[in-house]
Amino acid sequence: MKLALESVGHAFLGRPVFEKLDLSLVEGEVVALIGPSGCGKTTVLQIAAGLIDPLRGRVRRAYRRHAVVFQEPRLLPWMTARDNIAYGLCAIGASATARVEVAERRAREVGLHPEDLDKFPVELSGGMRQRVAVARALAVDPDVVFFDEPFTAVDVGLKRALQDLVIEAAAREHFSALFVTHDLAEAVRVAHRLVVLSGSVEGLAASRVIEGKPGERNDRIVFEMVETWSRDPAFHALFDGERERIR
Ligand SMILES: Nc1ncnc2c1ncn2[C@@H]1O[C@H](COP(=O)(O)OP(=O)(O)O)[C@@H](O)[C@H]1O
Ligand SMILES: [Mg+2]
Known part of the structure; x- marks a missing residue:
């Protein structure tokens, strides 16, 4: 285990973001954290990276260096x-x-x-x-890299090339990573496991192991996984959120 968030809770100005969140990263594991805008993804990442202290719970780190x-x-x-x-x-x-x-x-x-x-x-x-x-x-x-929606602002063609860089680097160097994104297709491309933060439950709404290895999933597989998971009740919050934002 490289990193573990245990029963972590946080609030800003008395407004809870999440109450009791558990999340861990094992060595060499890339975990994608997805959820709609404003649900608390950046807050989770900042707590994991030690940039802010959680109000409740604890964070265990077993590594030398993160970025x-x-x-x-x-x-x-x-x-x-x-x-x-x-x-x-x-x-x-x-x-x-x-x-x-x-x-x-x-x-x-x-x-x-x-x-x-x-x-x-x-x-x-x-x-x-x-x-x-x-x-x-x-x-x-x-040993651990935290990515907070790193490619949201770059255009689509380039996004893919940058995702590939992360996939190759993670495979070559075996770092663990927490990769925050609101893009399910991106999550499915880069990660070993997917966790969903919905913002309306205590902690994580779902955790799914993604079949195969990052870099070995072709476009069809990624498309099919996105289709399947879009129908999964645990992912509804994500897509409702997306619809809210588009409206
Ligand atoms: N420094 C802060 N002060 C007050 N509220 C904050 C602060 N940072 C985040 N929030 C609020 O906490 C919630 C989660 O924010 P954030 O973690 O940035 O979400 P996400 O990264 O998923 O978009 C939002 O409602 C946001 O407005
Ligand atoms: Mg954010």
């Missing part, structure tokens, strides 16, 4: 892409040579070109900035 990829890239505007990727390496005591070597290797892995590395965030497209954010997370060799 977070947010919905916006959150790059430092005055640093080049290379220095942004290397940013977390200072804190773990890497030498200057090692920082450059790691940053360049991670940049290659996420599909950035060597000439992009001297650019500042303002000179990069939204998709490239998100690649930098993923490379920065991977640079510290995390």
Whole structure:
């Protein structure tokens, strides 16, 4: 077990978000956390990552290092892409040579070109900035990675390429991940297991193991799983929420 949330409850300004939530990640497991907008996904992720303390319950961590990829890239505007990727390496005591070597290797892995590395965030497209954010997370060799809807703002074609990067990195490096999304097809592509936060129950509304391995599910399989789960009562909250938002 790498991470476990046990009977966690949280509220903002006296309004409960969830009352009693249990969630765990085993080594090498990618868990997708889905739910409609506003149901508390970011709150769960921030509690899991230790960014906020839960009002109730406890969080157990059995790992050395984690990294977070947010919905916006959150790059430092005055640093080049290379220095942004290397940013977390200072804190773990890497030498200057090692920082450059790691940053360049991670940049290659996420599909950035060597000439992009001297650019500042303002000179990069939204998709490239998100690649930098993923490379920065991977640079510290995390045991656990938290993704908070990282590809929601990028366009559809690119989204797929970025999902593939995460799938490949997770398979290669065996980190555990909590991947928050409101996109069921994305969840089904990237994860080993799916958990649903509906916002109207105490904790999680459902947990499902996704058949097969991420990266080995073709488009037909993903489509069929999405179809099947859309009819599952445990997922109704998700789709009702989506309809509310579209209306
Ligand atoms: N810092 C905060 N202060 C007050 N309310 C908050 C704060 N953060 C989140 N909330 C509220 O908590 C609920 C869950 O938010 P969030 O975890 O961001 O949901 P999600 O990520 O699923 O969209 C929402 O109703 C939101 O408005
Ligand atoms: Mg959120």
